[in-house]
Amino acid sequence: MALQLVIGDKNYSSWSLRGALVVDLAGADCEELRVRLFQPDSRAQLLRYSPTGKVPVLLTEQGAVWDSLAIAEYLAECYPEAQLWPQDCQARALARSICAEMHSGFTALRSHMPMDLARDKALAELPDEVQADIDRICAIWAGCRERYASTGNYLFGQVSIADAFFSPVAARLRSYRVALPTAAAAYVETIYRWPAFQRWYQAALQEVKG
Ligand SMILES: N[C@@H](CCC(=O)N[C@@H](CS)C(=O)NCC(=O)O)C(=O)O
DSSP: OOEEEEEOOTTTOHHHHHHHHHHHHHTOOEEEEEOOSSSTTHHHHHHHHOTTSOSOEEEETTEEEESHHHHHHHHHHHOGGGOOSOSSHHHHHHHHHHHHHHHHOOHHHHHHSOOOTTOOOOOSSOOHHHHHHHHHHHHHHHHHHHHHGGGOSBTBBBOOHHHHHHHHHHHHHHHTTOOOOHHHHHHHHHHHHOHHHHHHHHHHHHHHHO
């Protein structure tokens, strides 16, 4: 199945990173098309591929699939052997719940700490609402790690869509130098050691260098 994933800047586009990591997990044969964001013609370029004018969008032979969560579900259906969601029903429900929470929440974290993979600098001050988001994220991670630690270092032991969804959060916590509890710090390290994340991260650093 020939696929194309349209993404934004690797350094800044957190939603694109999620989509690309799920494509990698699926082992899909997929070409990456990058549209630079924040340019005068970005919107026109994005609208060539995406009905929402946003990335990521997955171009399939049957048509476009947009929004990172829809892309993840589509790939999970097309590549069942890749086991993109946890196999256990209860774990899968929890994975879907935390991905949905990520997808529709954490707005304070997102607006005060936009993803910038090349950054290595704390905010001058952490607003209370950002700290509240961080506390909730750390609680989610600690809960998953406590339950699923025996099968691996990712949220549900083996790597899954949930890790793709939380990887830009892990990157924000590191690049904004947020002090973290031990379990959260270990999970951030797991994300940075994930080969697919590392490839994206290195490409982002090159992209910023220009
Ligand atoms: N909920 C969407 C969000 C997509 C989104 O906001 N993408 C940003 C880049 S990270 C974008 O395309 N921005 C371009 C614009 O808004 O003009 C998803 O999960 O894919």
